[in-house]
Amino acid sequence: xxxxxxxxxxxxxxxxxxxxxxxxxxxxxxxxxxxxxxxxxxxxxxxxxxxxxxxxxxxxxxxxxxxxxxxxxxxxxxxxxxxxxxxxxxxxxxxxxxxxxxxxxxxxxxxxxxxxxxxxxxxxxxxxxxxxxxxxxxxxxxxxxxxxxxxxxxxxxxxxxxxxxxxxxxxxxxxxxxxxxxxxxxxxxxxxxxxxxxxxxxxxxxxxxxxxxxxxxxxxxxxxxxxxxxxxxxxxxxxxxxxxxxxxxxxxxxxxxxxxxxxxxxxxxxxxxxxxxxxxxxxxxxxxxxxxxxxxxxxxxxxxxxxxxxxxxxxxxxxxxxxxxxxxxxxxxxxxxxxxxxxxxxxxxxxxxxxxxx
Amino acid sequence: xxxxxxxxxxxxxxxxxxxxxxxxxxxxxxxxxxxxxxxxxxxxxxxxxxxxxxxxxxxxxxxxxxxxxxxxxxxxxxxxxxxxxxxxxxxxxxxxxxxxxxxxxxxxxxxxxxxxxxxxxxxxxxxxxxxxxxxxxxxxxxxxxxxxxxxxxxxxxxxxxxxxxxxxxxxxxxxxxxxxxxxxxxxxxxxxxxxxxxxxxxxxxxxxxxxxxxxxxxxxxxxxxxxxxxxxxxxxxxxxxxxxxxxxxxxxxxxxxxxxxxxxxxxxxxxxxxxxxxxxxxxxxxxxxxxxxxxxxxxxxxxxxxxxxxxxxxxxxxxxxxxxxxxxxxxxxxxxxxxxxxxxxxxxxxxxxxxxxx
DNA sequence: CTGAAAGCGCTTACAG
DNA sequence: CTGAAAGCGCTTACAG
Numbered sequence: 001x002x003x004x005x006x007x008x009x010x011x012x013x014x015x016x017x018x019x020x021x022x023x024x025x026x027x028x029x030x031x032x033x034x035x036x037x038x039x040x041x042x043x044x045x046x047x048x049x050x051x052x053x054x055x056x057x058x059x060x061x062x063x064x065x066x067x068x069x070x071x072x073x074x075x076x077x078x079x080x081x082x083x084x085x086x087x088x089x090x091x092x093x094x095x096x097x098x099x100x101x102x103x104x105x106x107x108x109x110x111x112x113x114x115x116x117x118x119x120x121x122x123x124x125x126x127x128x129x130x131x132x133x134x135x136x137x138x139x140x141x142x143x144x145x146x147x148x149x150x151x152x153x154x155x156x157x158x159x160x161x162x163x164x165x166x167x168x169x170x171x172x173x174x175x176x177x178x179x180x181x182x183x184x185x186x187x188x189x190x191x192x193x194x195x196x197x198x199x200x201x202x203x204x205x206x207x208x209x210x211x212x213x214x215x216x217x218x219x220x221x222x223x224x225x226x227x228x229x230x231x232x233x234x235x236x237x238x239x240x241x242x243x244x245x246x247x248x249x250x251x252x253x254x255x256x257x258x259x260x261x262x263x264x265x266x267x268x269x270x271x272x273x274x275x276x277x278x279x280x281x282x283x284x285x286x287x288x289x290x291x292x293x294x295x296x297x298x299x300x301x302x303x304x305x306x307x308x309x310x311x312x313x314x315x316x317x318x319x320x321x322x323x324x325x326x327x328x329x330x331x332x333x334x335x336x337x338x339x340x341x342x343x344x345x346x347x348x349x350x351x352x353x354x355x356x357x358x
Numbered sequence: 359x360x361x362x363x364x365x366x367x368x369x370x371x372x373x374x375x376x377x378x379x380x381x382x383x384x385x386x387x388x389x390x391x392x393x394x395x396x397x398x399x400x401x402x403x404x405x406x407x408x409x410x411x412x413x414x415x416x417x418x419x420x421x422x423x424x425x426x427x428x429x430x431x432x433x434x435x436x437x438x439x440x441x442x443x444x445x446x447x448x449x450x451x452x453x454x455x456x457x458x459x460x461x462x463x464x465x466x467x468x469x470x471x472x473x474x475x476x477x478x479x480x481x482x483x484x485x486x487x488x489x490x491x492x493x494x495x496x497x498x499x500x501x502x503x504x505x506x507x508x509x510x511x512x513x514x515x516x517x518x519x520x521x522x523x524x525x526x527x528x529x530x531x532x533x534x535x536x537x538x539x540x541x542x543x544x545x546x547x548x549x550x551x552x553x554x555x556x557x558x559x560x561x562x563x564x565x566x567x568x569x570x571x572x573x574x575x576x577x578x579x580x581x582x583x584x585x586x587x588x589x590x591x592x593x594x595x596x597x598x599x600x601x602x603x604x605x606x607x608x609x610x611x612x613x614x615x616x617x618x619x620x621x622x623x624x625x626x627x628x629x630x631x632x633x634x635x636x637x638x639x640x641x642x643x644x645x646x647x648x649x650x651x652x653x654x655x656x657x658x659x660x661x662x663x664x665x666x667x668x669x670x671x672x673x674x675x676x677x678x679x680x681x682x683x684x685x686x687x688x689x690x691x692x693x694x695x696x697x698x699x700x701x702x703x704x705x706x707x708x709x710x711x712x713x714x715x716x
Numbered sequence: 717c718t719g720a721a722a723g724c725g726c727t728t729a730c731a732g
Numbered sequence: 733c734t735g736a737a738a739g740c741g742c743t744t745a746c747a748g
Contacts, residue, residue, distance in 0.1 A: 399743090433743095434741085
């Protein structure tokens, strides 16, 4: 935990320039010969202030180049207009699409949002939540880091800051959660491949350390069992979650003794990387090897070949989570618990009927 | 300009829970029977406080679950520890790589950063800067939106908040700027293709509305002229800046009457999209058509084929810009003006010697 | 090394 | 419809 502005003592340093003189509420009040109370109310469009007075005040604020001091206001009201969002990695387009949806919801309600990656570091995640509390954040949307302890999960709520989870749920946490139905979604992809006649189907990527990872692997296993296909643990290559990871996994995948003819990938990034890796090895993804993705990122439809994947409703997740938080801030209580988005199959060119591998 | 917490009047609403009683500095002071001044100094590791007193105070803060109130501190010191960053689109990996570098610099100095996209909306950009000023931001790093008027450019500095530009420079702005040398960089790519024997080289994507766009087109034109190749305006397809854009431009590119054998692309995303589009049309990118990218994103080395491109130093840009801002906040004045990162060629498989198109 | 007191710039009862 | 005054939770001279 750190204190102080920039954690330094006596940090008063050179301002950029002249800054003639700080304009504040009282400056407006004085130059207009009225009270600060009236100015304050007028700027916030209170019906308690006469229309003509309000207009005069607003005009003066504009003319003087007045900058509203939110820290002062927030100190008084204990509302900051700040909402924090922390996810694994904002550069991952999966989270990017969630963030975009959150951003557009929050924009509408004039909230400022503060973003952070935690890169699955519990430490970094806690620092972020503490900073947010220090800034008087109104709420937080998080996709919890692997290994988040229950007390960190509750840190926000315990200090009066509502929290909403996205994309991942947390064992034993009662926080409202919005995510896709991973088990169902992956079964769609697996069943699609089974329907095309594939029997040796690998599962590439993901980790058992997240709810998402466990659910997807379980969904894949269940689909195989249901089709009475034996589950071979050797057909699972856990780990990869990025395009680079998928690309590197291609070598391992192609050398599996079981010679799988299809791969259910953890997500679109892994699938695209895997397809590139397969192509680099001289095989043709989509015809020699069928590949499915997960998420239906914007890139999926323009990859080569176009990726068969599962729409995971990122935009929906972001939108609903933001709405739930805003509703909560407005006083209404959304029911807690997990809200699942129902995934949908998107069939494109990266999957084709079974053909034995030569 | 909007005022008030969430721009509402009287927003005191239901907190999440009980929140027994707010712990503040004075709570610690009282329970320990000392003054708030001492507590304040101790928490910030002031040498004015005795070591044993400090430890006792810190322990008590921890035990009580004290949350430091930054708004109050900031109101007093006029330093917030907040730094704003606004770019075109954080989902674009080009900016993503810049942001990552900024983040890691700022993390080290315990600054909080607030991020926003402006999507080239001058309005959205101004709202962001105003919000940052309201929050008492210590500084801002921006990649200015197309059409930013000079007064918006100065808004931050005029109110005492230092600003640094990244990736794009702004006509007539004296703000310190960090970006790649676009004109030089694109000439590397163009010369590489000329060296391979190509004579009909298209330029795909980009816009004349940014400094980057103008510089890259100019660099391409200059390289052709120097090699005494006639510049054909019909070989320019302006516009695309995304993977989707590059993908869609493939049709136009392939139907050009000049039958170009190579394409210099605006960036890696356009190049990858274009290659996918070319492959979708049944041609082989890298052998039938040579393609160069720009930026050397992480994806470039694992695309199919691996992309020949120009390293544009995103991480360097982010790191240097963050350092420059921090130095400025610490009182030292970095010289203004444009600081160019020197790009470097990365030759991979997407370019090959000239072969006439059939 | 420690404490009493003022003040940062707002908002909010309260009084008129 | 408008004003005088208290207070949000810190930090900082200043005094001891």
